[in-house]
Amino acid sequence: MAFPGSNEATAASLSGSGLLLNARNQKGDVRARIIARSKDGGQTWTSITLDNNLPDPVCEGSILNIGVKKRKQMLAFCNAADTLRRDNLTLRISYDEGLSWKKNILIEKSPDGKKDFTAYSDIVKLDKRSIGVLYERNGYAEIVFTAVNWKTGN
Numbered sequence: 001m002a003f004p005g006s007n008e009a010t011a012a013s014l015s016g017s018g019l020l021l022n023a024r025n026q027k028g029d030v031r032a033r034i035i036a037r038s039k040d041g042g043q044t045w046t047s048i049t050l051d052n053n054l055p056d057p058v059c060e061g062s063i064l065n066i067g068v069k070k071r072k073q074m075l076a077f078c079n080a081a082d083t084l085r086r087d088n089l090t091l092r093i094s095y096d097e098g099l100s101w102k103k104n105i106l107i108e109k110s111p112d113g114k115k116d117f118t119a120y121s122d123i124v125k126l127d128k129r130s131i132g133v134l135y136e137r138n139g140y141a142e143i144v145f146t147a148v149n150w151k152t153g154n
Contacts, residue, residue: 003048006034012065012098014073017041020098022063022077024056031056031083035098053101054092055083060120066093066131066150073097076131076150077105078107078121089118089135105153107133107146113141 005027011019012035021036033054036045054061054077061079068074077099081090087110093103110117121135129151137144148154 002035003036008059008060009034010063011042012063012073012075014065014070014097018073018097020063020075021045022054022061024058024060025050028058031058032080035060039139042085051130053130054079055081057082057086059086062121062123063098064123064125064131066125067128069095076123076125077101078119078123078135080121084114086119089121089133091123091131091133091150093147101149103153105148106135106148107135107148108144116140117149119151 006023007026009023011021019038023034030050032050032052033056036048038045041117045145059080064076066076068075075094077092080086082088089107091102091105094101111149119136124132129149134145
């Protein structure tokens with residue numbers, strides 16, 4: 001299966017041999033992330049869709065498996081969650097393998113509506129409660145790291 005216009009993809013492991021692929025929609029016709037699922041470690045893909053629950057301004061994003069809860073893989077996803085510009089950097093948590101994103105934590109947003117305030121980001125699991133977020137900030141002038149307790153949102 002192919003989805004024309006997808007690029008800058010990243011993947012996370014799901015239960016069994018499952019994978020969730022998350023990519024930006026380079027075409028920009030729909031400002032949302034492209035999601036694909038595999039049940040066999042990426043040999044075949046059962047669905048490719050646009051996830052309107054993950055708004056995106058045509059920018060890179062990061063996805064990460066952070067553990068298991070009730071036999072489901074928990075995922076973290078971070079991107080500039082704005083449909084108009086690279087801003088509104090948000091960390092989202094899914095407790096159901098990316099079917100929904102119940103927790104949303106704002107990492108940083110432009111204080112004055114400045115264009116491209118937060119852009120590319122990467123995430124890493126620091127411990128059971130913390131995720132590290134490394135991201136471009138202030139019109140690409142800075143690279144910032146912050147640790148977020150995803151259970152409390154601080």
